[in-house]
Amino acid sequence: MTLNRLIKLTLSILFVVLFSSKSFAAGSNIENLKVDWSFAGITGKFDRSSLQRGYQVYKEVCASCHSMQYLSFRNLGEKGGPEFSEEEVKAIAAGYEVNDGPNSDGEMFTRPGRASDKFVKPYPNVNAAMAANGGAYPPDLSVIVKARSGGANYIYSLLMGYEEKPADFVLDEGVYYNKYMEGNKIKMPAPLSDDLIEYSDGTKASLDQLSKDVTTFLTWAAEPHLEARHRTGTKVIIYLILLATLVYFSMKKIWLRVDSEK
Amino acid sequence: MSDHNYVPESKVGKWFNDRLPLLSLGAHLREYPTPKNLNYWWTFGGILTFCLITQIVTGIVLAMHYVAHADLAFESVEKIMRDVNYGWLIRYIHSNGASMFFLAVYIHIFRSLFYGSYKSPRELIWIIGMIIYILMMAAAFMGYVLPWGQMSFWGATVITNLFSAIPLVGESIVTWLWGGYSVDNPTLNRFFSLHYLIPFLILGLVVLHIWALHVPGNNNPVGIDIKKPSKDTVPFHPYITVKDIFALLMFMIIFAGFVFFSPNVLGHSDNYIPANPMVTPAHIVPEWYLLPFYAILRSVPDKLGGVLLMFGALFVLIILPWLDTSKIRSAVFRPLYRQFFWILVIDVLALGYLGAMPAEGTYLFLARVSTVYYFLHFLVILPVLGFLEKTDPLPASISEPVLTGGLSTSAAKSDDIK
Numbered sequence: 001m002t003l004n005r006l007i008k009l010t011l012s013i014l015f016v017v018l019f020s021s022k023s024f025a026a027g028s029n030i031e032n033l034k035v036d037w038s039f040a041g042i043t044g045k046f047d048r049s050s051l052q053r054g055y056q057v058y059k060e061v062c063a064s065c066h067s068m069q070y071l072s073f074r075n076l077g078e079k080g081g082p083e084f085s086e087e088e089v090k091a092i093a094a095g096y097e098v099n100d101g102p103n104s105d106g107e108m109f110t111r112p113g114r115a116s117d118k119f120v121k122p123y124p125n126v127n128a129a130m131a132a133n134g135g136a137y138p139p140d141l142s143v144i145v146k147a148r149s150g151g152a153n154y155i156y157s158l159l160m161g162y163e164e165k166p167a168d169f170v171l172d173e174g175v176y177y178n179k180y181m182e183g184n185k186i187k188m189p190a191p192l193s194d195d196l197i198e199y200s201d202g203t204k205a206s207l208d209q210l211s212k213d214v215t216t217f218l219t220w221a222a223e224p225h226l227e228a229r230h231r232t233g234t235k236v237i238i239y240l241i242l243l244a245t246l247v248y249f250s251m252k253k254i255w256l257r258v259d260s261e262k
Numbered sequence: 263m264s265d266h267n268y269v270p271e272s273k274v275g276k277w278f279n280d281r282l283p284l285l286s287l288g289a290h291l292r293e294y295p296t297p298k299n300l301n302y303w304w305t306f307g308g309i310l311t312f313c314l315i316t317q318i319v320t321g322i323v324l325a326m327h328y329v330a331h332a333d334l335a336f337e338s339v340e341k342i343m344r345d346v347n348y349g350w351l352i353r354y355i356h357s358n359g360a361s362m363f364f365l366a367v368y369i370h371i372f373r374s375l376f377y378g379s380y381k382s383p384r385e386l387i388w389i390i391g392m393i394i395y396i397l398m399m400a401a402a403f404m405g406y407v408l409p410w411g412q413m414s415f416w417g418a419t420v421i422t423n424l425f426s427a428i429p430l431v432g433e434s435i436v437t438w439l440w441g442g443y444s445v446d447n448p449t450l451n452r453f454f455s456l457h458y459l460i461p462f463l464i465l466g467l468v469v470l471h472i473w474a475l476h477v478p479g480n481n482n483p484v485g486i487d488i489k490k491p492s493k494d495t496v497p498f499h500p501y502i503t504v505k506d507i508f509a510l511l512m513f514m515i516i517f518a519g520f521v522f523f524s525p526n527v528l529g530h531s532d533n534y535i536p537a538n539p540m541v542t543p544a545h546i547v548p549e550w551y552l553l554p555f556y557a558i559l560r561s562v563p564d565k566l567g568g569v570l571l572m573f574g575a576l577f578v579l580i581i582l583p584w585l586d587t588s589k590i591r592s593a594v595f596r597p598l599y600r601q602f603f604w605i606l607v608i609d610v611l612a613l614g615y616l617g618a619m620p621a622e623g624t625y626l627f628l629a630r631v632s633t634v635y636y637f638l639h640f641l642v643i644l645p646v647l648g649f650l651e652k653t654d655p656l657p658a659s660i661s662e663p664v665l666t667g668g669l670s671t672s673a674a675k676s677d678d679i680k
Contacts, residue, residue: 042523070340139535142340146526147534182544222534225343225350232351235523238517244511251504258298258496 005150032153035212037259039152042234046220051082053199054217057210059092060197062141065133065188068120070142071221074115080227081220089115103235117203134174136187145215145222152219154180159211162190181206283359290476295495296502297482299660303373304480305509306366307472309349312510313363314468318461328408332447335410336536354525360526362517364551366598376603378591379481380635387474392580394467399552404453406549409534416546417431418445418453424559427566446621463526484632484660485592494660545620553617554610558636561629571633578640587648595654599647606639664665 038047055076058068073093076084084092098120101108113120117121123129130137139147148154157180165177171185178186192210199205220226268289270276279285327346329338342349371391374380403421407414422439426432441448464534479490488494496502522530528550532543548556555572562568578585593600609632615630 033521070337070344075344143534147531149531151531229350229354229522229525233518236518236522240511240515240518244508244515247504247511249509251508254500258501 032150032157032180033060034153034234035215037152037155037219039151039216039226042230044230046080046216048083049201049203050213050216051220052084053201053203053209054213054215054220055082055084057192057197057214058141058201058217061191062214063119063122065122065138066141067123067129067130067138068119068142068221069121069140071119072115073113073117073119075224077115078224081224086115093117130132134187138188141218141221143222145219147222152215156211156215157191158186160207280595292497292499293491294476294498295479296498297480297488297494297660298482298496298501299482299494300480301483302505302509303369303376304482305506306370306373308506309366309510309513310363311468312513313359313366314461314464316365317356317359318465320352320359321458321461323352324356325458328454330408330451331659332410332450332537335408335450339409349360354521358520358525358528359519360405361549361551362513362520363398364402365397366513368497368551371395372607375606376600377481377483378485378586378588378593380583381586381589381591383478384475384481384584387471388537388583389580390467390471390474392576394464394471396576397460397464397467401457401464402549402551404457404460406533407453408449409533410450410537412535412537412541412543413530413533413546415445415537415539416543417548418449420546421548422449424565424569424572427569429566455503464668481591482660483592483594484657484659485590485594486656488660509642547618550614550618553615554613555617557613557617557629558633560617561626561633575636578637582640582644586644587646588644588653589648590653590656595656596647596651597654598651598658599644602643602647606636609635609639 022080038045038050058066073089076092077086077089078080096113096117097110098113099108100111103109113130123132126137145151145155150157158178161179162183163177163179165171165184169177171177171183175185175187176189177184192207192214194207195208197203197205203209223229268279268286270279270285275285320439324342327338327342327349329335339353342353342364344350346352374391403417407418422436422445425439426436428435437443439449440446441452479488482488491497530547547553555575558575559568559572561573588596588599593603613629613632614637616625616632619625621629
């Protein structure tokens with residue numbers, strides 16, 4: 001049976017390789033920074049104040065180039081999100097001018113935003129966005145955390161990864177060096193820096209803090225029902241284990257009739 | 263199916279059953295004599311039925327909210343994830359359900375390979391099963407296109423382009439499949455239509471699969487024919503139902519683990535980028551369950567050759583009952599086949615791994631070796647092994663140990679793949 005053992009050993013090694021291969025396939029040439037996110041793990045929840053600060057970073061920094069077209073202002077007040085109060089959400093929405101219409105005269109008009117409106121896009125269309133950004137389209141950030149291998153850690157690393165380029169590294173005009181970007185070339189200039197904005201809750205706005213907060217916000221934006229998912233999942237699995245235990249003993253009892261016949 | 267004479271007790275039941283013997287069918291399903299030594303590898307039939315029903319039910323709900331249009335599909339999926347009540351749950355069950363379905367079907371297929379369940383008189387069960395498997399791949403491939411992300415679009419482009427390898431008419435066939443000159447809205451529409459159709463074809467074939475199974479009855483870990491009903495069998499209900507339910511619950515725990523705690527780990531992150539015909543992803547990879555075939559496809563430098571070999575890999579499975587010349591079903595009594603079986607498992611896993619890697623250098627070389635071995639297993643090793651192998655003595659029945667030779671059934675049992 002030694003050959004059998006050898007085969008089984010090979011199998012287990014292969015399994016390990018298969019499951020660890022995801023990190024190999026990631027394509028990035030450097031390991032992402034790892035953050036102990038509050039939303040990771042089976043009971044993970046978002047840090048409410050971090051989400052609110054993260055929205056402030058998005059609003060005051062990212063939103064000048066990046067849209068979040070699948071989000072509405074009302075989402076900011078929903079359970080499991082930043083949970084701004086109803087008044088705060090209304091005030092945030094009212095801070096934007098929204099195109100609407102046509103009215104009864106057939107005219108388009110602008111009005112103050114409402115909670116039910118989508119986030120206002122910085123550019124009217126993709127071409128305008130590209131024209132304003134040297135030919136590069138600033139991607140929509142609604143699901144960016146799920147659209148990049150490495151997820152939240154990658155986004156955080158990218159925001160932290162702006163460095164002086166190595167001496168022999170050639171960069172074109174309008175291209176920047178980033179340690180974590182594939183190929184190390186990125187068209188987005190370093191978006192965050194220490195004390196770039198002033199947090200309304202008084203937290204010190206270090207680069208690390210800004211990056212963590214906005215990444216937390218983007219993770220929620222990509223997965224707004226994450227908390228409900230974790231909660232329901234825990235209940236479902238506990239239920240299944242209890243039910244399986246009951247069924248297991250029923251099974252033993254039923255099969256006793258057969259097994260005792262021997 | 264004529265192994266009982268069921269008469270309903272109630273008058274109404276009798277009246278109904280005389281006209282449509284559904285109650286007889288129910289009685290047959292309850293009493294169906296099943297070998298009592300079936301191990302947990304036999305519970306995957308029930309698990310697969312659960313997977314199919316789950317996919318159909320969640321799929322019907324998703325179709326109520328999904329919009330099959332190139333400009334709207336991605337957005338409608340995001341709407342399901344955000345605004346539809348429990349839409350995230352339904353979609354994650356459906357997308358992970360596809361992976362779970364394939365996980366279960368691969369275990370089911372390899373169980374059949376190990377215990378020789380495809381051999382006479384069960385060839386048709388096997389062939390119907392293979393057709394189901396092929397339809398599953400078609401359904402899964404088209405389903406993956408529907409969210410209209412980058413991998414959807416480029417996966418569809420790569421796979422449909424395979425047909426252009428057919429001489430003379432290839433290009434025309436591809437244009438016909440696409441409904442235009444590239445993968446576009448017409449392609450998405452027809453894929454949605456077919457993705458909705460195929461599960462019901464599978465459902466019909468599952469009925470045939472089970473019907474064909476109920477003629478000879480289940481194979482079993484010892485692989486010998488048994489008298490039915492007898493000391494060696496138990497009625498399907500409650501013995502097998504309770505065991506199937508227990509195994510199903512174990513399976514559901516793993517399923518739930520993926521759905522609730524790692525819903526995107528089996529997918530590709532590029533599919534959360536909306537489809538863009540102008541930007542090709544760095545690596546186009548199919549879903550994990552198609553990777554072994556993808557590796558075979560890419561191991562041939564010639565496009566037509568690759569396509570033929572890929573379909574050949576399925577074809578050798580279909581004709582497997584006639585490639586395996588051994589009359590002994592269970593690998594428990596086939597010391598050599600048992601080892602070749604595990605080598606095949608490693609080979610297929612290796613193909614899966616190599617299918618996910620870039621087709622170059624050592625990866626390509628290993629993929630070629632694994633591809634050659636895959637065909638060697640089915641076309642050379644199995645036919646020859648039936649003549650050369652000295653098999654262990656079979657027991658007279660599954661309740662009685664072997665009278666001669668060293669192997670008793672209990673020893674044999676401990677050595678099966680459990």
